[in-house]
Amino acid sequence: MMYAKRDGERVLAQKGEKAICPMCDGEVIAKCGDINVHHWAHKAADCDTWAEGESEWHLGWKEKFPEDCREVVMKRADTVHRADVRILDFVLEFQRSPITWEEIIERELFYENMAWVICAEKWNFDFRDKGSHINFRWKHPRKHWWSAQSPVYLDFCGSQDEGDKLFFIKKVYGEIPCGGWGYWVQKSEFINTFKREIQLELVS
DSSP states (O other): OEEEEEETEEEOOOOOOOEEOOTTTTTTEEESSSSSSOOOEEESSOOOOOOOOOOHHHHHHHTSSGGGEEEEEEEEEEEEEEEEEEEETTEEEEEOSSSOHHHHHHHHHHHEEEEEEETTTTTTEEEEEEEEEEEEEEEOGGGGGOOOOOOOOEEOOTTOOOTEEEEEEOEEEEESSSSEEEEEHHHHHHHHHHHHHHHHHHHH
């Protein structure tokens, strides 16, 4: 968790500091070692069952968006979760850890209007440029992602010589060998699209 609450303000983790969780008001402790990303950890178990370890990849993505859009607490009925990034009524979830198809569906139903950005650094894709689109073959597919109904963007983190781009999966075919098609999207344009929405909202 990047942000905790102290005296009603959102605060970043600093060595030796304590604060409270913005969701459950439980005590959180700053974890500021030399290896892992600095973050807040619950003294007891994390109240958000969807929480996963904060990585440099997660942090890097969150920091591309305005601070008040990061780790936004959302509540529906009696359920509360922290959205990685929320821009107006749209949520971006940055996923690096393994996830089940049940969890994918659960998050999509909760957030309703969202997109996935997935760390696909170790995924094995073979791309073929067809001019108007990009075909792909997916060796050793993560079949649980076939259940996703929200847009899915893959971040190969430079492993496909496309470090400045995301791959947007338009269609995936579950037959073996698994494949599909989509488009490369510039990361900067992907990010700026949401930032423009924020600016339009501010001036409207």
